[in-house]
Amino acid sequence: MKNGIAIIVAVGLAAAGCNYALEDRAIPLAQASFDGASGNPVRHGERLGTVLGCNSCHGADYQGGSYSDDPDGGFIFASNLTRRVSALGDRELEALLREGVHPRRDALWYMPARTLQRLSDRDMKALIAFLRTLRPAGRDWPLPADGPATEALLGYGILDKGPAQVKRYAEHMPPDRGAALAKGRYIAAVTCAECHGAALGGGTAAPPIDRIAEKGREQLAMVLRTGTRPDGSAHGVMRYVAARNLSALTERENEALLDYLMTLGDARVSE
Ligand code: HEC
Ligand code: HEC
Structure with missing residues (x-):
């Protein structure tokens, strides 16, 4: 009986730690x-x-x-x-x-x-x-x-x-965050991954996306909209990516992308 409780508690912690419903995976x-x-x-x-x-x-x-x-x-x-x-x-x-x-x-x-x-x-x-x-x-x-x-x-x-x-x-795919975030993951996988790495873990010239999520949603939204930092300076090629490509995303796609990217802050994605 004691063992049974210990096992249930351990499973409960593992599930809470990952934050996402397991049946939503894959x-x-x-x-x-x-x-x-x-x-x-x-x-x-x-x-x-x-x-x-x-x-x-x-x-x-x-x-x-x-x-x-x-x-x-x-x-x-x-x-x-x-x-x-x-x-x-x-x-x-x-x-x-x-x-x-x-x-x-x-x-x-x-x-x-x-x-x-x-x-x-x-x-x-x-x-x-x-x-x-x-x-x-x-x-x-x-x-x-x-x-x-x-x-x-x-x-x-x-x-x-x-x-x-x-x-x-x-x-090497970007981390799966379940059905609710599937659209954002898809958009990141076919756009951002071109430069930020197969699994978004960083490309030749572009930083890993987990570091990107740490900046917070507002700042991230600004990079996607304008390709600039809060002080107005340009994030290199992101200025063109924002103006030429990301400006054609719908509002819903943009939000889905942000929702997904914000879950990657703690992920050490391997390339
Ligand atoms: C054509 C290549 C390319 C594509 C596509 C691209 N990026 Fe970037 N991105 C870069 C490069 C290169 C940098 C580093 C620029 C710099 O800061 O000098 C960068 C920087 C960034 C930064 C700032 C990082 C920091 O350290 O603050 C964010 C945020 C970002 N990208 C998000 C995205 C997202 C989200 C997507 C997909 C929607 C995307 N990028 C698509 C090349 C790209
Ligand atoms: C980074 C730049 C770049 C992007 C982005 C790009 N292309 Fe290309 N594409 C090229 C270049 C350069 C060639 C010619 C290269 C070669 O033949 O080696 C080419 C060749 C092609 C060809 C072969 C044409 C032929 O001569 O038979 C097709 C079709 C094509 N691209 C379609 C697309 C489509 C559709 C997209 C968007 C989904 C796209 N390309 C995105 C640079 C690009």
């Missing part, structure tokens, strides 16, 4: 979606193109071009999607986005397949439906070339080439 990431996934697919896909940064690199009109802010960075050209997409079938396009492999070329250099592989089927279908509406315009661009500059970016882990990163991102 939600497959891809069961979540961005808001509007059951509405008009083309409109939904168009918004995803902004949230996911397709039009940061491929241009507001999706006609591609150099997307480097560095005047000497002309070697970085993003494809003109208005001209290229019609040469790819839906399956090929999905495989290209999820695996980072081009069906008719050697390799893809810059595509963030590591996070795009995590898109739910509904979001992926909508994104492809939107890409199909692009009307051919503009010119084609040279492919990124092997050379010291691209090698250096590869070395820093800024460039994605080959399946290694895709595999790592498939195996």
